[in-house]
Structures are given as C-alpha cells and as structure tokens.
Amino acid sequence: MVPTPKSPSALKFDLVARCSVTKARASILRLPHGPVQLPIWMPVATQASLKGLTPEQLEQTGCRLCLNNTYHLGLKPGQAVLDAVGGAHKLQSWRHNILTDSGGFQMVSLLKLAQVTEEGVRFLSPHDGSPMLLTPEHSISLQNSIGSDIIMQLDDVIATTSPDLSRIEEATHRSVRWLDRCIAAHKTPETQNLFCIIQGGLDLGLRRQCCKAMVERDTPGIAIGGLSGGEAKDAYCKVVDTCTELLPEKKPRYVMGVGFPEDLLVSVALGADMFDCVWPTRTARFGNAITSSGTLNLRHKSYAEDFSPVDLDCNCICCRSEADGGLGVSRAYIHHVAAKETVGAHLLTMHNIHYLLSLMNEVREAILEDRYPQFLKDYFRRMHAGNREKYPVWAVDALKGVGVNLLEQ
Numbered sequence: 528m529v530p531t532p533k534s535p536s537a538l539k540f541d542l543v544a545r546c547s548v549t550k551a552r553a554s555i556l557r558l559p560h561g562p563v564q565l566p567i568w569m570p571v572a573t574q575a576s577l578k579g580l581t582p583e584q585l586e587q588t589g590c591r592l593c594l595n596n597t598y599h600l601g602l603k604p605g606q607a608v609l610d611a612v613g614g615a616h617k618l619q620s621w622r623h624n625i626l627t628d629s630g631g632f633q634m635v636s637l638l639k640l641a642q643v644t645e646e647g648v649r650f651l652s653p654h655d656g657s658p659m660l661l662t663p664e665h666s667i668s669l670q671n672s673i674g675s676d677i678i679m680q681l682d683d684v685i686a687t688t689s690p691d692l693s694r695i696e697e698a699t700h701r702s703v704r705w706l707d708r709c710i711a712a713h714k715t716p717e718t719q720n721l722f723c724i725i726q727g728g729l730d731l732g733l734r735r736q737c738c739k740a741m742v743e744r745d746t747p748g749i750a751i752g753g754l755s756g757g758e759a760k761d762a763y764c765k766v767v768d769t770c771t772e773l774l775p776e777k778k779p780r781y782v783m784g785v786g787f788p789e790d791l792l793v794s795v796a797l798g799a800d801m802f803d804c805v806w807p808t809r810t811a812r813f814g815n816a817i818t819s820s821g822t823l824n825l826r827h828k829s830y831a832e833d834f835s836p837v838d839l840d841c842n843c844i845c846c847r848s849e850a851d852g853g854l855g856v857s858r859a860y861i862h863h864v865a866a867k868e869t870v871g872a873h874l875l876t877m878h879n880i881h882y883l884l885s886l887m888n889e890v891r892e893a894i895l896e897d898r899y900p901q902f903l904k905d906y907f908r909r910m911h912a913g914n915r916e917k918y919p920v921w922a923v924d925a926l927k928g929v930g931v932n933l934l935e936q
C-alpha cells in the first residue's frame with residue numbers, strides 16, 4: 528500500500544537554469560542548515576571528522592554539505608550519546624548541512640557475514656560477535672538521533688555486476704517496501720529530508736519500474752543507488768540517463784558513489800545534481816593529487832625536484848602562494864612528506880576536496896551561462912592534453928547521446 532503522499536519536506540528546491548543542449552541543471556537546494564548550490568560533490572566525513580581536516584578547514588574549502596556514516600556514528604559514540612549531545616552537528620561543531628547514509632551499504636560491504644532478509648540486514652557485531660539486525664526503522668531512528676539534514680532510506684543493495692537477476696529483482700521491490708517502512712518510522716520530516724534510493728541493477732526495465740514506485744512515494748529528494756560498483760561505464764550512463772528521464776524536474780537527484788572528475792561532468796550532463804565519493808579523500812592518503820591534467824601520484828620520484836604547486840590553476844590554501852595568503856606548497860614538498868608524515872595526506876586532502884568543489888562551481892557557472900557543452904569540450908581537451916584518441920569511449924558516447932560531440936571543437 529502506498530502511504531499518503533505529500534509528506535512534509537524540510538527543503539526547498541529552486542531550479543535556476545537548464546542547459547539548452549544537455550540535461551544539465553543548476554539549482555539551489557535550501558536545507559535546514561543553509562542553502563547549497565547544485566550541482567555538488569559532497570566529501571565523506573567518516574566518524575564525524577574528515578580524515579586530516581578540522582571542521583574549520585572543511586568549511587574553508589567552501590563545503591556546505593558533507594556526508595557522515597550512520598554505521599560508524601551508531602557504533603561510536605552510539606545513539607545514546609548522540610541523543611544526549613543533540614546530534615552530529617553539535618558533536619563535530621559543524622554548522623552547515625549533513626547527509627547521512629542508511630548504514631546498510633557499510634554493513635554489506637564491511638561485514639562479510641551480513642545477510643539480508645525481509646526484516647533487515649543481519650550481521651555480527653564487530654565488537655563482540657553478537658548477532659545484530661539493522662532494520663529500516665532502526666536506520667531511520669539512528670539518523671533521527673544524528674539530526675542530519677538529509678537522511679537516506681535503508682535499501683537492499685546488490686552489486687551491479689551480480690549475475691543473479693532474480694536476486695536483483697527481489698532487492699528492487701524490497702527497497703520499495705523498505706522505503707514505506709522508513710517513511711512510517713521517520714519522526715522528524717519537518718526538519719530532516721528523507722531521500723528514496725532507486726535500485727534495479729543495470730536492468731533498465733527494473734530501473735523504470737523502481738523510478739515509478741519511488742516517485743509515487745513523494746520523498747523530498749531522490750537518489751539513484753547501487754552504481755559505481757565496478758560496472759562498465761557505458762552501462763552506468765544508461766542507468767542514470769534512463770532514471771533522470773523519469774524523475775520530477777523539481778526535486779534534487781543524487782547519484783551515489785561518484786567522484787572521478789570525468790564521471791561527474793558526464794553525470795551532470797545526464798541530468799544529475801548531487802554526488803559523493805570517498806575516493807578523492809582516500810586517494811589523497813596515497814599521495815594522489817587530482818588536477819585538471821589528470822591524477823598525479825606525487826610519490827613518484829619525478830616530482831622530487833618539481834617545485835611547482837600541486838595544480839597551477841588551483842586556488843586552495845595548499846596551492847596558493849604565500850604572497851597570496853596560501854601555504855605555497857610544492858609537489859616536491861608533498862613528495863618528500865607523502866609517505867612518512869600525515870601532513871602530506873592532510874594537505875592533499877584539502878587540495879582534492881577544494882579541487883572537486885571548485886570544479887563543480889565552474890560546472891554550475893557554465894550551466895548558468897549556457898555554455899556547458901563548450902566547457903565539457905575544453906575540460907576533456909585539457910585533461911588529455913589535446914589527444915582525442917585518449918578520450919574514454921563511454922564518455923564520448925554518453926555525451927553524444929545528450930547532443931555534445933566531444934570530438935568536434
């Protein structure tokens with residue numbers, strides 16, 4: 528049974544501009560802790576602190592919406608402490624917006640013994656091995672205690688690469704049933720926005736069915752889930768493109784697990800607004816810098832005497848010269864400290880977050896000025912040093928599908 532639609536919402540979504548060629552949109556998402564400009568990429572702050580960054584430093588990167596993991600917060604400090612403190616904003620002194628996941632994905636990916644039943648996700652406690660159960664109701668209750676501005680439904684996530692179509696079909700329908708249980712359990716819809724998560728693997732028919740059922744539930748925002756799990760990129764693009772066709776114009780669309788620059792640019796062209804990924808911060812800890820000419824591993828010896836900034840065009844505190852109030856950090860310095868000192872990871876984390884946030888700002892500007900197709904062409908040309916043979920075929924094809932031929936200047 529479908530719950531009564533028009534459930535309360537704690538957000539306002541203003542669509543500001545639409546690209547005249549692709550499906551890209553620019554919008555403002557007004558959340559309880561302030562407005563957020565879309566399209567956006569959101570950094571993941573595991574355990575309520577971004578590895579290597581203080582809340583002030585995260586704020587300085589321009590971030591106004593970050594992710595917290597429900598699974599980690601539920602384990603430590605735990606629901607009782609969260610309730611006592613008054614939620615995750617207070618716990619981590621973060622005055623901007625927070626989005627939390629349902630905790631389900633963490634369990635299924637971290638705990639090999641997790642088992643999904645209609646009731647919820649069964650797993651063994653990583654502390655004492657005792658059997659535990661995460662239900663849709665429990666996930667929402669935890670997220671209510673966390674007090675995040677956007678909360679996610681518990682969904683039944685199956686790897687897109689799974690060959691078991693009947694299991695994918697079961698997971699799709701179960702995710703809809705679990706959404707109904709999440710809606711019923713959600714105690715604070717006036718201050719927290721529940722997003723549904725569309726499942727269906729790579730099967731476009733199942734994705735369409737799931738879109739229809741989820742849209743009927745009328746949640747404040749909509750996520751496309753279960754992707755970025757190792758599927759072919761062209762299959763990924765087909766799913767995003769198919770779903771955005773069926774989603775309402777006036778709601779934010781969040782594609783989970785996306786963080787490579789090219790994937791972000793193509794997904795925006797396919798009509799998505801929000802993304803998250805642990806890769807940019809995780810890869811920083813291995814000495815990798817995201818730049819407009821590709822990802823550079825600064826641990827490589829070729830950078831030992833390279834005294835240029837991490838990225839020539841970057842305006843982050845790490846790359847900016849001391850004369851301009853920055854730290855004036857060079858590639859050689861990161862190379863020197865990358866493997867040994869946490870400061871290297873710390874600086875690169877700031878740079879990578881700043882890079883992706885400003886990339887999305889540039890994307891937004893280009894959409895507002897209706898020059899996104901040219902922006903895409905310029906970005907790919909630069910990224911691949913003008914060598915069109917290096918352009919990924921999936922990106923060329925997906926963009927062709929929305930009216931942009933990357934191979935034409």
Ligand SMILES: [Zn+2]
Pocket residue numbers: 837838841842843844845846847877878879881882
């Ligand atoms: Zn930088």
